[in-house]
Amino acid sequence: MNEQQTLVSLRRVSKEYSRGKLKVKVLDNLDMDIAKASFLALMGPSGSGKSTLLNLIGGLDQPTQGDIIFEGKNISSMSSSALAHWRSHHVGFIFQFYNLLPVLTAERNVELPLLLTRLSRAERKRHVATALEVVALSDRAGHRPNELSGGEQQRVAIARALVSDASLLICDEPTGDLDRQTADEILGLLARLHQDHGKTIVMVTHDPLAAEFASDRLHLDKGTLSAEVAA
Amino acid sequence: MKYFGLLWAGLMRKKVRTTLTLLSIVLAFVLFGVLRSVADAFNAGVEIAGVDRLIVTDKYSIINMMPFGYLGRIEQIPGVTRVAHSTWFGGTYIDSKNFFPKFPLDAQRYLDLYPEYVLPDAQRKAFADNRQGAVAGRELADRFGWKIGDRIPIQADIWPMKDGSIAWEFDLVGIYTNSSASGPANEFWFDYDYFDEARAFAKGQVGWFIVQLAEPAQAEQVAKAIDAQFANSDSETKTSTERDFALMFAKQIGDIGLIMTGILGAVFFTIILLTGNTMAQAIRERIPELAVLKTLGFTNTSVLGLVLAESVLLTLFGALLGLALSVLLIGALSSALQAVVPGVAISWFNLAGGVGLALLLGIAVGLFPALTAMRLNIVDALRA
Numbered sequence: 001m002n003e004q005q006t007l008v009s010l011r012r013v014s015k016e017y018s019r020g021k022l023k024v025k026v027l028d029n030l031d032m033d034i035a036k037a038s039f040l041a042l043m044g045p046s047g048s049g050k051s052t053l054l055n056l057i058g059g060l061d062q063p064t065q066g067d068i069i070f071e072g073k074n075i076s077s078m079s080s081s082a083l084a085h086w087r088s089h090h091v092g093f094i095f096q097f098y099n100l101l102p103v104l105t106a107e108r109n110v111e112l113p114l115l116l117t118r119l120s121r122a123e124r125k126r127h128v129a130t131a132l133e134v135v136a137l138s139d140r141a142g143h144r145p146n147e148l149s150g151g152e153q154q155r156v157a158i159a160r161a162l163v164s165d166a167s168l169l170i171c172d173e174p175t176g177d178l179d180r181q182t183a184d185e186i187l188g189l190l191a192r193l194h195q196d197h198g199k200t201i202v203m204v205t206h207d208p209l210a211a212e213f214a215s216d217r218l219h220l221d222k223g224t225l226s227a228e229v230a231a
Numbered sequence: 232m233k234y235f236g237l238l239w240a241g242l243m244r245k246k247v248r249t250t251l252t253l254l255s256i257v258l259a260f261v262l263f264g265v266l267r268s269v270a271d272a273f274n275a276g277v278e279i280a281g282v283d284r285l286i287v288t289d290k291y292s293i294i295n296m297m298p299f300g301y302l303g304r305i306e307q308i309p310g311v312t313r314v315a316h317s318t319w320f321g322g323t324y325i326d327s328k329n330f331f332p333k334f335p336l337d338a339q340r341y342l343d344l345y346p347e348y349v350l351p352d353a354q355r356k357a358f359a360d361n362r363q364g365a366v367a368g369r370e371l372a373d374r375f376g377w378k379i380g381d382r383i384p385i386q387a388d389i390w391p392m393k394d395g396s397i398a399w400e401f402d403l404v405g406i407y408t409n410s411s412a413s414g415p416a417n418e419f420w421f422d423y424d425y426f427d428e429a430r431a432f433a434k435g436q437v438g439w440f441i442v443q444l445a446e447p448a449q450a451e452q453v454a455k456a457i458d459a460q461f462a463n464s465d466s467e468t469k470t471s472t473e474r475d476f477a478l479m480f481a482k483q484i485g486d487i488g489l490i491m492t493g494i495l496g497a498v499f500f501t502i503i504l505l506t507g508n509t510m511a512q513a514i515r516e517r518i519p520e521l522a523v524l525k526t527l528g529f530t531n532t533s534v535l536g537l538v539l540a541e542s543v544l545l546t547l548f549g550a551l552l553g554l555a556l557s558v559l560l561i562g563a564l565s566s567a568l569q570a571v572v573p574g575v576a577i578s579w580f581n582l583a584g585g586v587g588l589a590l591l592l593g594i595a596v597g598l599f600p601a602l603t604a605m606r607l608n609i610v611d612a613l614r615a
Contacts, residue, residue: 080531081530084528088529099520103241103244108236113527115237116533
């Protein structure tokens with residue numbers, strides 16, 4: 001993969017967890033490149049380390065060993081606050097269970113990442129309206145999560161991931177809690193964001209049909225990338 | 232301000248729990264406002280006591296009288312510039328609820344010693360010319376709607392007249408004000424000569440002397456000299472500073488400040504436990520939500536700040552409501568309280584103290600949950 005096209009590079013990345021006195025190696029000496037504007041599906045059985053890998057790429061966790069390079073910057077050596085700052089600028093997260101704040105309306109949930117910026121209230125409102133328009137949810141802006149369907153909640157989560165114009169979207173089983181039709185709508189939306197807006201998407205999924213929407217698919221097993229299939 | 236919506240939404244997550252916690256904070260601050268004001272009213276005399284004045288009383292009890300003749304002898308002691316005297320009259324105006332201090336005194340001497348009491352010259356002259364004349368403080372006159380020329384009846388409980396009557400009557404000839412911002416103007420004065428002539432017993436006796444010093448630094452030396460002057464007499468004296476005298480007078484009922492502080496300490500200790508537990512529970516329930524905030528880029532410090540701010544917002548809101556209610560309550564009860572503790576009013580100092588206390592309370596109850604939130608590991612917390 002051409003270096004200039006690479007958004008994220010993982011070099012000899014290992015991750016170990018301690019369970020009492022026992023050390024469990026989840027990822028072992030992993031090398032990987034994620035191209036800019038790619039849509040990568042990470043697949044593999046439960047316990048294969050997919051979520052751990054996703055957390056490392058998204059800067060939610062740090063490797064025990066190795067480097068993670070994002071646009072030339074080594075994020076694996078960043079302090080916790082520098083990493084938080086980096087996440088707020090570069091990464092949008094979409095979770096299986098949406099992880100919206102139940103006490104806030106859709107609009108206020110989408111606004112959350114913008115509270116960390118210096119945008120004025122009017123500017124924040126404008127960005128939120130645009131993000132909700134992209135996910136076709138403008139008419140539900142004033143509703144709270146419990147007043148929205150699963151698909152709508154996930155679209156709010158996508159709008160929240162988009163609102164600060166993150167270049168990398170991290171999706172952890174984004175359709176795991178949705179019926180087939182809604183799942184396809186969400187996946188179609190992610191594919192559009194990838195194709196029309198040039199977003200780089202890394203998606204963990206168990207669902208082969210969901211993986212079909214991705215441009216690249218990687219299989220992870222026992223902490224090692226075992227296969228790469230070009231779309 | 233941009234985080235206010237987020238903080239408010241956090242508090243409104245469980246409306247009933249927040250309302251109940253808020254009510255307990257409101258109640259605590261109502262108590263704070265009222266009890267601090269009552270304690271201040273009790274100690275008002277202590278706070279405004281002059282540093283250059285001594286009080287001479289009987290050595291064994293302030294209810295024992297001393298000979299009027301002591302006045303001239305005290306005046307001769309080096310370091311003394313002026314001497315006045317006063318006596319506790321007691322008595323009741325119409326109803327026992329209408330309590331206010333009443334003193335027979337020599338107006339000329341008294342006003343020279345207390346320059347903060349301002350009485351217009353014409354009224355001062357009228358007081359000197361009318362043996363049955365009386366002067367009331369502005370607050371007292373306003374309280375009963377008195378105006379100059381009114382006849383004020385007082386029923387004696389200590390001092391009957393020599394004809395056996397207990398019905399004293401005075402003409403209100405003056406109304407004084409107190410130029411000291413924090414000082415009261417709620418006393419009732421009348422002429423000592425008239426009182427001494429008309430009373431049934433203890434003629435030529437006074438309750439206490441007030442001594443003005445040339446130098447406040449000489450207080451101890453002059454006090455010793457006064458007491459030495461009357462040692463081994465029938466009426467030995469005890470001389471103290473005006474502040475110590477006021478403090479001793481206030482402590483006749485008990486150390487009000489200490490009692491009020493004790494009550495408030497117990498109330499706020501309970502509030503810390505109650506609100507602290509509520510905040511800790513609220514944060515435990517929101518661990519995944521806090522992890523989401525961290526995921527979005529909120530730093531550990533900003534999450535700590537958000538939780539602390541939420542806690543401070545709750546206590547501050549409760550304190551402001553409570554202090555506002557205490558102002559209304561004191562206003563509503565002022566006439567009833569006047570009989571027991573005159574001059575009860577909530578001061579700006581106490582209001583500011585209440586706000587400061589609310590901030591400290593907010594930090595105290597929010598600190599532990601805030602530290603818990605700050606230390607959350609995102610990956611573990613998202614799984615919670």
